[in-house]
Amino acid sequence: MGAKANSAELIIELGRRYHFSASHRLHTAHLSEEENSRVFGKCNNPFGHGHNYVLEVSVSGPVDPATGMIANLADLDGFVEQAVLQVFDHKSLNEDVAVFLDKVPTTENLCIDIYERLKNFSHAKLERVRIEETRNNSFEYAGQQFARVPVASSAEKEQR
């Protein structure tokens, strides 16, 4: 790549971080006790455990010349508070959040669920959600078109 200027339009995204704490247990009824223990390790401990999650929400859109903003933070904060924080903060993901009654509350699945809850924000376009489960583990989801490499189906994986 040379130092030739790129003339594509400039994109601005606004990123906002939110914090919530919740407990979970990684366990699935589709596997035996031994398999659950083997697959999920200490995350399968019967009484669960918790994390201080950090949720990073990125939105894009034109910057309003009158306000200098893509979206008013009060609108974004209010929407996330109602759509996500009230649902997840200080809750047991397995028992208090309907979608995880029959789905393993990994942070991958949490990313997808929170993306779906936020994608209808009306003041800007949701670009992606990124969740830090701990300071060392983070996960991102930007909708189905996010995959840069084709996601292999289970059948294809079997063939490998």
Add this chain to the structure above:
Amino acid sequence: MVLITRRIDFSASHVYHNPQLSAEENRRIFGKCNNPHGHGHNYTLEVTVAGEPDPVTGMVLDLKELKEILAREVMQRMDHRHLNHEVPELAGQIPTCENIARVIWNLLEPKIKQGLLHRVRLYESPDLFADCFRNGTAGSRGNT
């Protein structure tokens, strides 16, 4: 392609106020950011440059040179300044994260001669930031 990021911190004051709106509208839209005497932040700027490492030096760019560009273009302009009154590039604009990130992008892009400016991320606080990049090169819309 390799991405290289340099981070710098600067401190500045600002106020959100649009003279074309009424006092009530300004308060409603901007809340406490409209307090007339302004307020300040410790900003953190992350500048990411993309390129191929030079086969001789192993470097995408000379970090010392990037440091000097950031000192000249950003620190001298914005550090310990009032963004509304002392930064001509922001004149007539509300100095939000979005607008400051774009101004910084426009200041840096022509100065970076080795590699291509890939992304400017400006944190106003640890929980609020704006990203600026060319369409199709960063964000979730794919890498080149």
